[in-house]
Amino acid sequence: MLGFLVRRLMTMLLTLVVISMLVFVIIQLPPGDYLTTLIAELQSQGEQVAQQKIDFLRHQYGLDRPMVEQYAIWVWGLLHGDLGYSFEYNKPVAAVVGDRLLLTVLLNFATILFIYAVAFPIGVYSAKRQYSWGDHGLTFLGLLGLATPNFLLALILMYLANVLFGTSIGTMMDPQFIDKPWSLAKAASVAEHLWVPVLVIGTSGTAGMIRRLRANLLDELQKQYVVTGRAKGLPSLRLLVKYPLRMALNPFVADIGNLLPSVVSGSVIVSTVMSLQTTGPMLLAALQSQDMYLAGSFLMFLAMLTVFGMFLSDVLLAVLDPRIRLGGRARR
Numbered sequence: 001m002l003g004f005l006v007r008r009l010m011t012m013l014l015t016l017v018v019i020s021m022l023v024f025v026i027i028q029l030p031p032g033d034y035l036t037t038l039i040a041e042l043q044s045q046g047e048q049v050a051q052q053k054i055d056f057l058r059h060q061y062g063l064d065r066p067m068v069e070q071y072a073i074w075v076w077g078l079l080h081g082d083l084g085y086s087f088e089y090n091k092p093v094a095a096v097v098g099d100r101l102l103l104t105v106l107l108n109f110a111t112i113l114f115i116y117a118v119a120f121p122i123g124v125y126s127a128k129r130q131y132s133w134g135d136h137g138l139t140f141l142g143l144l145g146l147a148t149p150n151f152l153l154a155l156i157l158m159y160l161a162n163v164l165f166g167t168s169i170g171t172m173m174d175p176q177f178i179d180k181p182w183s184l185a186k187a188a189s190v191a192e193h194l195w196v197p198v199l200v201i202g203t204s205g206t207a208g209m210i211r212r213l214r215a216n217l218l219d220e221l222q223k224q225y226v227v228t229g230r231a232k233g234l235p236s237l238r239l240l241v242k243y244p245l246r247m248a249l250n251p252f253v254a255d256i257g258n259l260l261p262s263v264v265s266g267s268v269i270v271s272t273v274m275s276l277q278t279t280g281p282m283l284l285a286a287l288q289s290q291d292m293y294l295a296g297s298f299l300m301f302l303a304m305l306t307v308f309g310m311f312l313s314d315v316l317l318a319v320l321d322p323r324i325r326l327g328g329r330a331r332r
Contacts, residue, residue, distance in 0.1 A: 004318055012311050019303045020078075024071045027292045027299070034087040034290045035063060074296065084293030088286070093297050097279070098179065101301060103172050103190070104278040107197055107271075108305065112256075114202040115209055120252075123213030124245065130218060138210070145207035151273045154200045158274065161196055172197075172277045200270050213252050220244035246320070253320060256313040 035058055058064045062073065077084055083093035122142075126135045171178065173189040180186060220226065221244050229239045271280030279298050286295035 005315065008311055008314050012307050015307050016300075016304065019307070020075055020300060021071070023296050023299045023303065024067075024074065024292075027287075027290075027295050028067060030290060034292065037290050074293065078297075078300065083297040086286075086291055086294040088289050088291045088294070093294050096282075096294060097297075099182075100277055100279050100282060103276070104280075104301075105305075106190070107172075107194070107201075107276070107278055110194060110198045111202045111205070114198050115205045118202075119206045119209035119213060123210045123252075124217065124240075126210065126214045127217035127221065128240070142207035142210050145203040148203065150200055150204065150270050153203060154196070154270050154273050157196045157200060171275055178277065197270055197274060197276060200274075209252070209255060212255065213248060216248040216251050217244060220247050249320060250317060253316045254313055256309050256316070 035054060039054065055064075062070060065073075074084055081094075083097070085091075086093050086096045089096045122138055126138055129135050172193050173186060174193075177183075177186040177189050223244070226239065226244055229243065230236075268280035268283065270276070271278045272284060275281070279301070283295060283298040285291075286298065
């Protein structure tokens, strides 16, 4: 198991290095840079900027250096906890981000917990009660969740939360707590506002997870070892938990790696629609203004979440199924 973990960690680190290169190249692909965008914006408003000042700012921000040198400076800063400098906000990225990274992690973590807590019992029930009224009803709700766009569901739930509960869901907390230090009152406000974005982002993921678990479990329940277990008189619950459910969990656990990027991408759209204080709206603004260090730091953070999700998925699969961690040794 130790060798398996070491191999996965080395793969994860190599993947992050490659992703950092791709991220830096991608944010450099649009023509010009932040200063080019700023100058064009000022000129459209009738203002003129002296070339001497442009050259000075480009040198001050390091935009006149080769791309390889800019990349090396950026990565070296990331390794030391320095996320770079935001041109648009004129302050370090860490100061700009503030609570947004924490709120993003909280939102994504709560959404994944919601997806698994809802999908697991419903998927098992639907497989055990195949073609029952409950199975048909839950299948209909699942298909409805897959078909409903996130942004539309967000608008509907924002209206219902305001009408039914008197909660103005337009941010992740009440306005008086924005940019304030954390306290019990602020945490309670975040908890009060959190359920709507979690429900919106998690709906499609829950529906898809239910369908996959149901299909996998139905396939296992038809196999010969289950028929043999029933013939030997094993209790239904014990037979379900000990054999077919465990085998059906492999794809369920493997979905952790795929779930994180889908949740993150969905949260960007929902955060923009609902004006949430997460990284989504700020990432879009940074990409539009070519604030490359701010955008690059956000993209690396999202990449780290995704790669960590894949690593966690691999480890849980290895614990759940010994064939995965012993596969290479068995071939030898």
